[in-house]
Amino acid sequence: MSLNIAVIGAGAMGGAIGTRLLETGQALQVFDLDAQRVADLVALGARAAPSAAMAAAASDYVITSLNSPAIVEAAVFGPAGVAAGARPGTLVIDMSSIDPEATRAMAARAAEAGLRWVDSPLSGGAPKALIGELTLMAGGAAEDVAEAHAVLRHVASNYTHMGPVGAGQTTKLINQVLCGLGFLAVAEATKLALDAGVEAAKVPVALRGGRADSAILQEYMPRFATRDYRRTGRIDNMVKDLEGAHDLARRTHTAMPLTALCLEIHRMLTAAGLGGEDQAALMEFFTGARGPME
Numbered sequence: 001m002s003l004n005i006a007v008i009g010a011g012a013m014g015g016a017i018g019t020r021l022l023e024t025g026q027a028l029q030v031f032d033l034d035a036q037r038v039a040d041l042v043a044l045g046a047r048a049a050p051s052a053a054m055a056a057a058a059s060d061y062v063i064t065s066l067n068s069p070a071i072v073e074a075a076v077f078g079p080a081g082v083a084a085g086a087r088p089g090t091l092v093i094d095m096s097s098i099d100p101e102a103t104r105a106m107a108a109r110a111a112e113a114g115l116r117w118v119d120s121p122l123s124g125g126a127p128k129a130l131i132g133e134l135t136l137m138a139g140g141a142a143e144d145v146a147e148a149h150a151v152l153r154h155v156a157s158n159y160t161h162m163g164p165v166g167a168g169q170t171t172k173l174i175n176q177v178l179c180g181l182g183f184l185a186v187a188e189a190t191k192l193a194l195d196a197g198v199e200a201a202k203v204p205v206a207l208r209g210g211r212a213d214s215a216i217l218q219e220y221m222p223r224f225a226t227r228d229y230r231r232t233g234r235i236d237n238m239v240k241d242l243e244g245a246h247d248l249a250r251r252t253h254t255a256m257p258l259t260a261l262c263l264e265i266h267r268m269l270t271a272a273g274l275g276g277e278d279q280a281a282l283m284e285f286f287t288g289a290r291g292p293m294e
């Protein structure tokens with residue numbers, strides 16, 4: 001039996017999530033300010049909604065996939081937003097990567113409007129969404145997180161309840177610290193391999209299964225070596241997430257010197273005009289030589 005789901009935000013991630021839900025037979029309402037993004041999902045079988053409110057009114061579950069707390073707030077609580085159309089008890093699943101404090105505030109506001117809230121940010125990006133293998137970290141009441149799994153099982157192979165509302169977003173910030181440092185370490189190691197005359201593409205093969213192995217090593221060292229900058233993510237999105245981790249560390253009095261350095265390198269590349277490029281463009285920090293960018 002198909003589920004009635006609204007997707008609010010049909011960008012790179014929302015579009016991939018929507019595509020996967022349609023492929024698994026779900027009934028999808030979609031709203032985005034970008035008409036072309038909506039049209040892409042309509043071509044696959046979704047129904048276009050004229051507003052977030054009307055998308056929510058026709059759905060039992062609402063997925064938001066947006067870039068900032070302000071955009072999520074506007075989409076849910078603004079004029080013609082989700083809260084204006086959703087039936088009481090509707091479950092909002094926010095798959096955006098945003099600040100835990102903002103998440104808790106919006107969840108409280110949603111409860112006042114009769115809505116339930118689960119924060120379920122993701123790891124794996126659009127490629128994993130399209131094959132149903134996202135890693136999701138969820139925050140919310142246990143019964144709501146369990147119910148959200150009825151929707152999210154179609155896009156995720158790893159789904160973990162981390163605690164109350166906001167715990168998912170906190171875990172995502174931890175994930176981004178590990179990823180940001182991992183990308184930087186692999187880029188630096190790639191440069192050393194190239195300078196030392198070692199065939200960089202063979203390094204991941206040689207290290208597979210050892211302690212230094214990782215998904216980032218396997219995917220990105222060959223890309224760093226050839227300056228393959230095809231987009232699967234954005235440097236400026238990593239800036240946003242690392243800034244969120246930095247803010248959380250300040251509130252928890254946690255020393256994070258490596259994260260601070262990683263953030264500044266990402267900021268430097270963004271200031272140099274590379275914010276819209278994939279993480280593979282971190283190689284520019286070490287080489288300064290522009291590779292092919294799409």
